[in-house]
Amino acid sequence: MLGGGTRGACNHRDTGGMLAVLGLCLPFFLLIGLGHAVGRRSAWAPQALPGLNSVVMLFTLPALLLLMGRDWARQGFEGAALLPVYALASMGVVASAWALAGRAGLAPRPRGLAALIAAFPNTGFMGLPLIAGLLGPSAAAPVGATIVFDLVLTTTVCLVLGGGTPVQGLRLAARNPLPWSVLAGMVWGLSGWGLPAPIERSLALLAQATTPLALMCLGLALALQAPAPRSPLAGQLTAVKLVLHPLLAWLGGQWALAQGWMSAQAAAVLVLACALPSAANVALLAQRLDADDPAVSRTILGSTALAVLTLPLLAWALGVRL
Structure with a gap:
């Protein structure tokens, strides 16, 4: 709910709200850290990662998305009203990240995945429980709508961009x-x-196995990644994800609010969804397509680490109180 009351009470609620967000986020980061520790200390980790990746990409995550798509359709596609603004913000991020990756000299396929990692927030594994915890159960449907958009349209656009030719890109997306x-x-x-x-x-x-397996796979992948020279691209993509994406969403949401096309809660959902760190499943997809680049996994790691601070601050700035 929105804050009010005396300054002391408000400050208490502000502190409690940020601590509550940290408490909601921490288990996700701990699972990534657990996977990273296993990758560093276990001799069998390099052999386990491809199998675990396949289990997530071919079984647990499709089951989660199948049920999510079914439930969204049964709810009458509730929350779809924010998708035009979300689409504009996401495509602006895709264009920016595509340009940055091109200047860094990435080949087309890793370049498309770099654009995807900047535009695809971790709504499935982190955003749904986190934003619903902050704004209430009614926020779940709009968050689910953004997941469907990213999986069907944002992912396809980025894979087509990275496919070399439209036909190759469509085959890659398929x-x-x-x-x-x-x-x-x-x-x-x-x-x-x-x-x-x-x-x-x-x-x-x-479906319930998806989040812990996917986050541990991400930690494993980060631990097993071969050392590579540091590149400014990962930092640039992280800034695009955590700063530009929510900024574009906020601007679009303010315009939609002024036009009466969006509620205040939907605008808050929009901004918080765009402020989430990069999606872990993009790293799994990059490995599956043999198009992994250090910038992709480092962007996930950097945006996830920084989101521990940026998400509570943004929730406070939006007036979210638990």
Whole structure:
């Protein structure tokens, strides 16, 4: 809720609100750290990472997205009203990151993934529980809408950009199982069909395994990455993700608020979603497509580490109080 009351009470709530955000974020960072520690200390980690990556990309994450797409369709695509503003902010970030990666000399495919890492926030693994915890359960639907947009459109645009030619790019995008999972879930939700209870529970169990496995895979990948010369590109992409993306969202949200097209809560959801660190699944996708670049994983690491500070501060600036 929004703050009020005496200054002392407000300061107490401000401190408590930032500590609450830190408390919500900390488990996600600890799982990444656990994966990193395992990667540093275990001899079997290099052999385990490809298998764990495949489990996440082909089983647990598609199950999560299938159920998410189904539920969103059954809710009447609630929260879709903020997508035009979100799309403008995201495409502005894609263009900026694409230009930065080009100046750094990246090949087309890693360049497309660099653009994706700057535009795709960690809404699935971190944003849904975090923003719903800050703004209430009603924030889940708008956050879910941004996830669908990023998986279906932002990811496809960046993969097409990185494909060399439009045909190659479309083939590359078609190989990504994640948009197909969301679209299949939406079709399922619109159809009204149900599943036997054991199958439904099996899908739910797979979906619940996604976040811890994906975050530990990210930590493993960071630990196993070969040493490479430091590049300013990762720092630039991190700044684009944590500064430019929420700034563009805030500007668009203020305009939509003035036009009466968006509620204050939807505007807050929009900004907080864009202020999340880079999505861990982009690193998994880069490894799967043999297009990994140190800038991608370092951007995830840098944006995740800095978000421990930037997210509570931004939530406080937006007037979010727990």
